[in-house]
Amino acid sequence: MNTDSPSPSGNEPHRRPYSAAPRRPFNPRGRRPFRPHNQHGGPHMDARAPQTTPAAHGDLREPAALMSSGAPREHAPRGPRPPQRRGFRPAGGRGFGGGRGGGHFRRPPSMPRQPVNEPEARELVMLPPLSEDMVRVIPLGGVEEVGRNMIAVETPEGIIISDAGFQFTRETTTPGVDYILPNTKWLADNKDRILALFITHGHLDHIGGIPFMMDRIGNPPLYTQYLTSLMIKKRQEEYPHQPQLDMHVMDVGSSVILTNKAGRTLTVRSFPVTHSIPDSMGISVATKHGNIVISGDLKLEHEDGVPSDKEQRVWGSLGKEKNILFIADSTNAEKEGFSIPESKVYATLEEIINSVKGRLVVGLIASNFERMIRIIQAAEKNGRKVILEGRSVKNNIDIAQLAKLFDPKKGTLIPAEAINDYPSDKIVIMCTGAQGEDAAALMRIATKKHKSITFNERDTVVLSSSVIPGNELGVQKLKDNLLRHGLTIIHYRSSDVHSTGHGNTGELIWMRQQVNPNFFMPAYGFHSMLRNHANAQIASGFPRERVIIPDNGTVIEITNGTELLVRKEKLPSNPMMVDGFSIGDMQEVVIRDRQALAKDGMFVIIATVNLRSGTLKKSPDIISRGFVYLRESQGMLAEARLLVKKSIEDMTQGMNPIDLEMVKTQLTDNVERYLFQKTSKRPMVIPVLIGV
Numbered sequence: 001m002n003t004d005s006p007s008p009s010g011n012e013p014h015r016r017p018y019s020a021a022p023r024r025p026f027n028p029r030g031r032r033p034f035r036p037h038n039q040h041g042g043p044h045m046d047a048r049a050p051q052t053t054p055a056a057h058g059d060l061r062e063p064a065a066l067m068s069s070g071a072p073r074e075h076a077p078r079g080p081r082p083p084q085r086r087g088f089r090p091a092g093g094r095g096f097g098g099g100r101g102g103g104h105f106r107r108p109p110s111m112p113r114q115p116v117n118e119p120e121a122r123e124l125v126m127l128p129p130l131s132e133d134m135v136r137v138i139p140l141g142g143v144e145e146v147g148r149n150m151i152a153v154e155t156p157e158g159i160i161i162s163d164a165g166f167q168f169t170r171e172t173t174t175p176g177v178d179y180i181l182p183n184t185k186w187l188a189d190n191k192d193r194i195l196a197l198f199i200t201h202g203h204l205d206h207i208g209g210i211p212f213m214m215d216r217i218g219n220p221p222l223y224t225q226y227l228t229s230l231m232i233k234k235r236q237e238e239y240p241h242q243p244q245l246d247m248h249v250m251d252v253g254s255s256v257i258l259t260n261k262a263g264r265t266l267t268v269r270s271f272p273v274t275h276s277i278p279d280s281m282g283i284s285v286a287t288k289h290g291n292i293v294i295s296g297d298l299k300l301e302h303e304d305g306v307p308s309d310k311e312q313r314v315w316g317s318l319g320k321e322k323n324i325l326f327i328a329d330s331t332n333a334e335k336e337g338f339s340i341p342e343s344k345v346y347a348t349l350e351e352i353i354n355s356v357k358g359r360l361v362v363g364l365i366a367s368n369f370e371r372m373i374r375i376i377q378a379a380e381k382n383g384r385k386v387i388l389e390g391r392s393v394k395n396n397i398d399i400a401q402l403a404k405l406f407d408p409k410k411g412t413l414i415p416a417e418a419i420n421d422y423p424s425d426k427i428v429i430m431c432t433g434a435q436g437e438d439a440a441a442l443m444r445i446a447t448k449k450h451k452s453i454t455f456n457e458r459d460t461v462v463l464s465s466s467v468i469p470g471n472e473l474g475v476q477k478l479k480d481n482l483l484r485h486g487l488t489i490i491h492y493r494s495s496d497v498h499s500t501g502h503g504n505t506g507e508l509i510w511m512r513q514q515v516n517p518n519f520f521m522p523a524y525g526f527h528s529m530l531r532n533h534a535n536a537q538i539a540s541g542f543p544r545e546r547v548i549i550p551d552n553g554t555v556i557e558i559t560n561g562t563e564l565l566v567r568k569e570k571l572p573s574n575p576m577m578v579d580g581f582s583i584g585d586m587q588e589v590v591i592r593d594r595q596a597l598a599k600d601g602m603f604v605i606i607a608t609v610n611l612r613s614g615t616l617k618k619s620p621d622i623i624s625r626g627f628v629y630l631r632e633s634q635g636m637l638a639e640a641r642l643l644v645k646k647s648i649e650d651m652t653q654g655m656n657p658i659d660l661e662m663v664k665t666q667l668t669d670n671v672e673r674y675l676f677q678k679t680s681k682r683p684m685v686i687p688v689l690i691g692v
């Protein structure tokens with residue numbers, strides 16, 4: 001991912017703090033005891049039974065003795081509904097939790113699947129056994145998005161996986177979901193044949209999925225370089241219930257010979273690449289007819305477009321081998337030429353440190369180890385003290401010292417409380433939050449929530465990162481808050497204070513030319529990035545018919561190193577979601593309910609029906625949340641009660657015995673229609689009928 005992007009211990013640009021520990025053993029609204037999703041559910045009552053606590057939101061509600069009267073109907077999609085789904089309910093009619101409000105249960109064999117939960121056809125794909133001369137490459141994630149990178153390489157000896165990332169989510173599309181993972185179903189089905197997982201570097205879009213998927217895919221041996229191993233370990237501490245990782249640290253440029261159960265071996269070689277985090281590598285899987293080369297995230301170390309000697313050596317050596325397929329990073333493939341080299345950034349930052357008169361504050365992404373180290377070293381040279389703010393900056397500077405990446409002079413790093421012990425031109429504050437994250441250090445200081453540091457007009461703030469798409473509003477808010485202090489901001493648009501971790505097309509073309517593969521596949525990015533990357537390679541002379549632009553789950557087969565087949569069927573690729581404690585790919589109904597609730601709220605009707613006469617015992621109770629302000633809607637409420645009463649009594653007339661399920665379906669329709677007429681809103685209507 002973009003260096004400017006969430007990083008393992010980086011200040012993450014989205015809402016959630018890095019402490020990615022499973023979040024939800026508590027109920028954020030403090031109203032209901034926590035109950036995990038009954039995801040595998042058999043019969044269970046809806047954990048979200050309507051509330052009877054006293055009014056909290058000004059909604060009027062009328063407490064009533066509550067009980068769920070069995071199986072409310074399955075919840076159909078919003079908007080116009082397919083008629084055949086009306087009144088759908090499981091055979092037997094009782095006992096499936098959910099209904100309008102729920103629905104995350106395991107479907108018994110007799111129940112038809114909901115169309116929203118597939119892509120079904122894809123999930124049934126069984127790949128035929130591999131021939132001796134064939135290799136399969138399957139990007140499982142990260143080729144239709146920035147994030148959740150994972151590529152599988154299947155050879156006759158077994159399966160190699162490159163990376164296990166996750167992706168952050170957006171509240172609007174997946175409300176409440178913590179992270180999105182690649183779909184690992186195929187890997188889980190074939191876990192006996194997985195030889196190893198290689199992790200190219202320590203960014204979250206490459207390591208983030210590890211705690212959530214290792215168990216599922218059989219906890220295969222994990223190979224990576226030293227710094228990445230430290231970051232994985234650190235993260236793993238937050239998930240103590242996961243199985244112990246079988247992690248092996250690779251030396252730079254070393255190879256691993258893997259042996260399968262039949263005693264056959266497969267060699268995977270690593271090669272060092274330049275990225276925004278140290279110990280980044282690519283891998284080359286040696287198959288019978290040549291190598292599958294996977295770049296990992298990378299750029300080139302270069303001067304004015306001339307790659308450094310180190311790069312020439314690494315790529316030159318790769319090019320000496322027979323390479324079947326080159327898979328490369330597309331994150332910056334929408335930019336031409338060569339990216340700004342990091343050395344230019346160091347020079348600019350050093351110049352700023354030397355020239356700024358007052359305190360200097362640098363906001364950055366904490367996974368940018370080398371940049372942080374260079375800033376500390378430049379501060380030392382300039383006689384400045386450095387204050388570290390933000391957990392991930394502190395963590396990563398600890399890791400950097402542990403990994404012996406640098407050794408700051410004693411007394412250089414000082415605590416924030418000591419800020420007033422030094423003149424302001426002797427202070428550098430290095431902190432998280434350049435992406436405008438609410439909880440990060442920079443925003444806390446800017447909004448005067450920090451206990452030791454307050455900004456003033458003599459301060460200079462450097463935002464040493466670009467803005468990750470999606471974070472624009474947050475960064476805008478940050479800048480506004482900073483400028484209220486009258487201070488000076490230096491950012492990447494006005495000065496070379498940031499460079500990306502991903503190569504532009506000039507670099508990518510150079511690498512591909514060095515590798516000289518038979519086939520080329522762009523990876524890591526949205527489809528537009530992949531397409532741009534492909535076009536750039538084609539424009540530089542690579543044959544169009546040898547380029548594969550994949551989707552998640554695309555199955556690529558290469559026989560004899562020269563014959564390409566992209567299969568029509570795809571492996572399952574619908575994202576798996578981390579939602580509190582549950583992980584799975586079958587929760588669309590839950591997500592849909594959340595979206596519906598967020599949009600129009602809920603409307604619960606509770607009525608006690610005399611099962612002999614079909615009449616109501618008393619006027620029905622109504623509870624609502626997030627729909628309309630009921631105190632000001634008394635007229636509508638009274639009408640709704642009458643409608644409920646009339647609907648139930650009309651329907652039960654002559655019905656023998658009285659089938660409350662059928663009554664509920666019709667009642668829901670009537671009430672939905674009425675509320676829509678009155679308000680132009682479609683709250684989730686949940687009838688609870690109690691037969692006595």
Ligand SMILES: [Zn+2]
Binds near residue numbers: 001003
């Ligand atoms: Zn990265």
